[in-house]
Amino acid sequence: xxxLSHSIQNTMHHQKTPSSEDREKRPKxxxxxxxxxxxxxxxxxxxxxxxxxxxxxxxxxxxxRNDSLWEHLCFRHVSSPPPSSVRPVVVALGGYKRLYRxxxxxxxxxxxxxxxxxxxxxxDEVQLSLSLFCVDYYERSGRLGGGGGGGDSSASSLMxxxxxxxx
Amino acid sequence: MKRDHRDTCTDQNGSKGEYSSSSSSVLNGKAKIWEExxxxxxxxxxxxxxxxxxxxxDMAEVAEKLEQLEMVMGSAQEDGISQLSDTVHYNxxxxxxxxxxxxxxxxxxxxxxxxxxxxxxxDSSLITSIHFSNSHQIENPASRVFHDDSEYDxxxxxxxxxxxxxxxxxxAESRRKRLKTSIGSNSIGSNSGVGADSGFVSDPARPLxxxxxxxxxxxxxxxxxxxxxxxxxxxxKLADALVKHVxxxxxxxxxxxxxxxxxxxEALARRIYRIYPxxxxxxxxxxxxxxxxxxxxxxxxxxxxxxNQAILEAFATASRVHVIDFGLKQGMQWPALMxxxxxxxxxxxxxxxxxxxxxxxxxxxxxxxxGWKLAQLAETIGVEFEFRGFVANSLAxxxxxxxxxxxxxxxxxxxxxxxxxxxxxxxxxxxxxxLSSIKAMKPKIVTIVEQEANHNGPIFLDxxxxxxxxxxxxxxxxxGSSGPSQDLVMSEVYLGRQICNVVACEGQxxxxxxETLTQWRGRMDSAGFDLVHLGSNAFKQASMLxxxxxxxxxxxxxENNGSLMLGWHTRPxxxxxxxxxASSTESTR
Numbered sequence: 126x127x128x129l130s131h132s133i134q135n136t137m138h139h140q141k142t143p144s145s146e147d148r149e150k151r152p153k154x155x156x157x158x159x160x161x162x163x164x165x166x167x168x169x170x171x172x173x174x175x176x177x178x179x180x181x182x183x184x185x186x187x188x189x190r191n192d193s194l195w196e197h198l199c200f201r202h203v204s205s206p207p208p209s210s211v212r213p214v215v216v217a218l219g220g221y222k223r224l225y226r227x228x229x230x231x232x233x234x235x236x237x238x239x240x241x242x243x244x245x246x247x248x249d250e251v252q253l254s255l256s257l258f259c260v261d262y263y264e265r266s267g268r269l270g271g272g273g274g275g276g277d278s279s280a281s282s283l284m285x286x287x288x289x290x291x292x
Numbered sequence: 293m294k295r296d297h298r299d300t301c302t303d304q305n306g307s308k309g310e311y312s313s314s315s316s317s318v319l320n321g322k323a324k325i326w327e328e329x330x331x332x333x334x335x336x337x338x339x340x341x342x343x344x345x346x347x348x349x350d351m352a353e354v355a356e357k358l359e360q361l362e363m364v365m366g367s368a369q370e371d372g373i374s375q376l377s378d379t380v381h382y383n384x385x386x387x388x389x390x391x392x393x394x395x396x397x398x399x400x401x402x403x404x405x406x407x408x409x410x411x412x413x414x415d416s417s418l419i420t421s422i423h424f425s426n427s428h429q430i431e432n433p434a435s436r437v438f439h440d441d442s443e444y445d446x447x448x449x450x451x452x453x454x455x456x457x458x459x460x461x462x463x464a465e466s467r468r469k470r471l472k473t474s475i476g477s478n479s480i481g482s483n484s485g486v487g488a489d490s491g492f493v494s495d496p497a498r499p500l501x502x503x504x505x506x507x508x509x510x511x512x513x514x515x516x517x518x519x520x521x522x523x524x525x526x527x528x529k530l531a532d533a534l535v536k537h538v539x540x541x542x543x544x545x546x547x548x549x550x551x552x553x554x555x556x557x558e559a560l561a562r563r564i565y566r567i568y569p570x571x572x573x574x575x576x577x578x579x580x581x582x583x584x585x586x587x588x589x590x591x592x593x594x595x596x597x598x599x600n601q602a603i604l605e606a607f608a609t610a611s612r613v614h615v616i617d618f619g620l621k622q623g624m625q626w627p628a629l630m631x632x633x634x635x636x637x638x639x640x641x642x643x644x645x646x647x648x649x650x651x652x653x654x655x656x657x658x659x660x661x662x663g664w665k666l667a668q669l670a671e672t673i674g675v676e677f678e679f680r681g682f683v684a685n686s687l688a689x690x691x692x693x694x695x696x697x698x699x700x701x702x703x704x705x706x707x708x709x710x711x712x713x714x715x716x717x718x719x720x721x722x723x724x725x726x727l728s729s730i731k732a733m734k735p736k737i738v739t740i741v742e743q744e745a746n747h748n749g750p751i752f753l754d755x756x757x758x759x760x761x762x763x764x765x766x767x768x769x770x771x772g773s774s775g776p777s778q779d780l781v782m783s784e785v786y787l788g789r790q791i792c793n794v795v796a797c798e799g800q801x802x803x804x805x806x807e808t809l810t811q812w813r814g815r816m817d818s819a820g821f822d823l824v825h826l827g828s829n830a831f832k833q834a835s836m837l838x839x840x841x842x843x844x845x846x847x848x849x850x851e852n853n854g855s856l857m858l859g860w861h862t863r864p865x866x867x868x869x870x871x872x873x874a875s876s877t878e879s880t881r
Contacts, residue, residue: 214631214635217674231840235840250836252833255635256627256628257628259669260624
């Protein structure tokens with residue numbers, strides 16, 4: 126992880142000092158020219174880092190919005206890969222980025238005391254997250270139909286996930 | 293640096309309307325606050341953001357005074373606030389000074405009679421211990437009105453820095469442990485240093501009334517039970533007097549105990565004066581209340597998830613499935629089941645749902661609306677869906693033939709009832725009729741969730757005691773829940789209506805006839821059903837679900853001979869069980 130942040134910092138450094146660097150030596154590597162490598166790097170970030178990366182520049186923001194990155198994030202540490210039928214359901218219910226934000230991240234952080242990243246999911250936790258995600262969609266659809274809240278507000282029955290737990 | 297900050301403090305003028313401007317001046321001084329943290333002389337940052345200036349070292353004092361103020365104001369209200377003078381109280385954002393001035397006014401107005409509103413009874417044995425303190429010493433430790441369960445110790449959030457430990461804290465710890473009553477209570481609201489009761493009595497010149505609230509709590513329960521006894525013996529005069537006592541005693545309590553006592557007192561009063569609550573035909577209102585209850589605490593979610601797990605396992609190989617829901621309400625149970633069916637290995641079955649509900653007062657078709665929402669969801673996740681709604685005043689009015697159930701080789705049937713069967717006990721013969729209807733539907737599985745309590749005994753006093761214990765636990769579990777306070781209040785109203793029904797109503801009106809799992813097992817067995825064990829998957833899911841709830845360490849999932857119970861600490865509160873037809877030929881699972 127430190128290597129990645131280091132590489133990100135290097136990239137930023139490159140962007141910040143164009144002229145002085147140019148005169149002395151031409152930069153040999155500019156990450157934004159190699160989008161496939163950039164995507165590979167982004168795929169390995171954890172949730173908060175991915176969110177931060179999305180704020181770097183427009184290109185990174187566009188890339189980070191790609192739902193497949195978040196799909197990797199959601200299921201990266203599942204012991205067995207989820208069946209292919211999962212993706213269309215998740216996409217229909219709001220996408221992986223939302224799944225991560227609303228369900229996966231709170232479930233993971235509540236259920237594990239150790240490091241968020243290295244933990245391995247169990248199938249049951251995946252199943253629970255998906256169920257809660259579906260409940261979230263159902264409540265949102267009801268709310269929109271009734272002329273209520275914004276499309277992105279979390280459903281109230283999942284408020285218990287959003288509220289802070291006593292640390 | 294410090295002086296600058298104080299200057300901005302003294303700048304502001306009293307009224308609350310101006311605190312927005314004062315908070316901006318606070319923000320300027322924020323950087324300075326951090327540096328002042330070390331000596332503990334700075335203002336508490338959290339309150340400062342709201343516009344209240346309270347020094348961190350004063351927090352415990354201010355909290356204590358606020359408690360006293362609330363107590364005194366609560367009792368003063370019964371005699372009318374008019375006795376307050378026209379003193380103007382300035383600067384509420386200087387919380388410490390403002391509370392002091394309010395308290396001093398109450399003290400001077402009521403004078404030595406301050407104990408009167410609280411203990412109006414001529415019976416002096418009700419006055420437990422009142423101390424007038426004129427010293428700096430910490431008073432009788434049991435006189436703390438609030439005791440903090442260490443789980444909810446707000447100290448933990450900002451860390452020790454904000455609440456400077458004093459040498460008194462170790463004493464406070466041991467005191468706190470002694471104070472834990474069997475019915476726990478939490479402190480009222482305030483964000484200030486609840487945990488740090490390094491309490492020092494501030495003003496030696498002013499007499500302070502300290503109430504021994506633990507004793508009062510015990511007396512409160514005794515008075516409630518005594519009142520119920522009086523009602524049982526039809527001694528209505530005595531019951532009336534006792535009910536009024538309960539109101540006064542309840543005012544001195546905090547948290548769950550106060551709320552429970554208030555609801556029970558109201559229910560008793562209704563029973564005594566025969567002002568029965570009108571039968572709420574307004575089911576949409578009770579639906580709303582139940583929604584808030586659903587959101588606040590895990591009981592309904594537990595019920596849904598465990599029942600769904602049993603249904604899912606029963607539907608393992610079926611290609612067309614039909615669920616009959618005895619109480620559709622908002623249909624919150626079914627999205628999760630549909631999602632699990634959608635992701636079933638081998639693809640989803642065709643899902644048919646029959647929802648049963650009570651008639652709506654305004655003739656809207658609530659069932660169809662819910663059905664439509666579910667249909668939308670089904671289309672989104674790719675599950676073939678069919679819905680029918682049935683309006684019925686009582687489940688006993690249903691005939692299986694109305695439901696158009698297809699034969700077992702075409703569709704697999706599940707019957708689900710969440711808290712819908714116990715009202716049938718109000719009419720003789722209704723339960724038996726419904727159970728035989730269920731049998732006629734030939735379900736593969738029947739899931740039943742009910743409250744785990746016996747509120748249907750023949751003797752009123754026994755019912756009362758059971759209910760008191762049950763709802764005390766329930767309210768206690770709600771106290772720790774986070775979330776908008778409106779949800780909490782609505783959940784309490786929801787439970788309050790149940791309490792009212794159990795205590796105040798009789799005959800056909802008393803529909804909250806809860807029975808224990810053992811009793812339901814007996815009924816199901818004699819009606820011709822066999823128990824189906826809920827698997828470990830259900831247990832795991834339930835445990836995970838509970839772990840997600842803030843304050844979740846109090847909840848317990850228990851397995852009881854194949855059924856699951858959810859409880860608060862040692863007391864089970866709701867139970868899920870699954871059943872199949874006895875000696876049925878297609879019962880291979």
